[in-house]
Amino acid sequence: MTLHQRPSLQEVPAYKQGKPAAAGASKLSSNESPHTPLPSVLASIQEGLATIHRYPSIAAPELTGALSQQFDIPAEHITLGAGSVEVAAQLIHALAAEGDEVMYAWRSFEAYPSLVRIAGATPVEVPLNAEHCHDLPAMLAAITEKTRLIFICNPNNPTGTVVQAEALDEFINAVPRNVLVVVDEAYVHFDRSERADGVALFRKYPHVAVLHTFSKAYGLAGLRVGYAISPLEVAANLRKVAVPFGVSDLAQRAAVASLAAIEELSVRIEEVVTQRERMYEGLAAAGYPVVKSQANFVWVDAGEATELLEAKLSAGGVVVRAFPSEGLRISSGTAEDVDRVLAALTVKEATA
Ligand SMILES: *Cc1c(COP(=O)(O)O)cnc(C)c1O
Numbered sequence: 001m002t003l004h005q006r007p008s009l010q011e012v013p014a015y016k017q018g019k020p021a022a023a024g025a026s027k028l029s030s031n032e033s034p035h036t037p038l039p040s041v042l043a044s045i046q047e048g049l050a051t052i053h054r055y056p057s058i059a060a061p062e063l064t065g066a067l068s069q070q071f072d073i074p075a076e077h078i079t080l081g082a083g084s085v086e087v088a089a090q091l092i093h094a095l096a097a098e099g100d101e102v103m104y105a106w107r108s109f110e111a112y113p114s115l116v117r118i119a120g121a122t123p124v125e126v127p128l129n130a131e132h133c134h135d136l137p138a139m140l141a142a143i144t145e146k147t148r149l150i151f152i153c154n155p156n157n158p159t160g161t162v163v164q165a166e167a168l169d170e171f172i173n174a175v176p177r178n179v180l181v182v183v184d185e186a187y188v189h190f191d192r193s194e195r196a197d198g199v200a201l202f203r204k205y206p207h208v209a210v211l212h213t214f215s216k217a218y219g220l221a222g223l224r225v226g227y228a229i230s231p232l233e234v235a236a237n238l239r240k241v242a243v244p245f246g247v248s249d250l251a252q253r254a255a256v257a258s259l260a261a262i263e264e265l266s267v268r269i270e271e272v273v274t275q276r277e278r279m280y281e282g283l284a285a286a287g288y289p290v291v292k293s294q295a296n297f298v299w300v301d302a303g304e305a306t307e308l309l310e311a312k313l314s315a316g317g318v319v320v321r322a323f324p325s326e327g328l329r330i331s332s333g334t335a336e337d338v339d340r341v342l343a344a345l346t347v348k349e350a351t352a
Helices: 007-011 039-051 061-071 084-095 111-118 136-141 165-174 198-204 232-241 249-260 262-285 303-315 335-346
Strands: 078-081 101-106 122-127 147-153 180-184 208-213 226-229 297-300 321-323 327-331
Touching: 007 111, 039 249, 061 078, 061 226, 061 249, 078 084, 078 232, 084 111, 084 147, 084 180, 084 208, 084 226, 084 232, 101 111, 111 122, 122 136, 136 165, 165 180, 165 198, 180 198, 198 208, 198 226, 226 232, 249 262, 262 297, 262 335, 303 321, 303 327, 303 335
Parallel strands: 101 122, 101 147, 147 180, 180 208
Antiparallel strands: 078 226, 208 226, 297 327, 321 327
């Protein structure tokens, strides 16, 4: 006799993590910060170590208070999770159940399809347009009576493209007010375009939530902390579906210390943007179909040449995220990492 299990989980792949890198290789597969933690952040974590026998505060008053101040938004709107992936899961569980639809662009963040299916809801994937951007008219046309949530990943992972301010405003205005638009801004700090501002849209419309994370620009991927800014009635339900004590005290402390260190972090963020542009220029000059990015990575629309390029980079000591027959995403690392990427391109015969 076999165990009763949910048949629907057969369609759910296990989350595929960016490849680990061998010692000495450049790990450019998961969009992490290439920089080790700031001393002030490490010190705040050190202080918290003495009390790890206690549960953390679920309300996390220091962190929600600091975020509330930063955005000038009442703390009741701000809810936390173990990374913004968990917050995305909370949003789906809070708003969608069996038979409900959750829409997002495709290709976009790899976690969306699994999270939707795990919740028992139905994913609705709207293909990106020819410019690798969200196809907002097609997304509007795909809204049905069953739509509960629409994710807009801005900038989009893995293509690095953005939805501009006016276009997103018009889109949100056209979405029925009983459907929540979630603007996932995991990469917002790296955007140098006339970007749509998720928080401004949250202020303007009653059916907008924003997702932020400390994993990318703030360099805390290993500690798991992210948050949503959402309408009060949504925030109340996010607190109900959250995993209790999901955000450790160490993560809360590190996040507060990171908010306080934004000037130091900004220097690092600028450096990542500089290296992203260098990598873009180098790939373009070498004739690769690289897409202009506003995130901390670039997308190479390599199609059938994906495996060959991955092999070249791998031979040059660079680990990237490849989507077979589609393309590859290369995170923006340090200047040395990008040197390696560009050097690997010039090698004529890769040992695949
Ligand atoms: C990395 C990423 C996140 C954040 O992940 P965490 O769980 O906060 O580490 C969220 N959304 C997108 C699109 C991402 O790429």
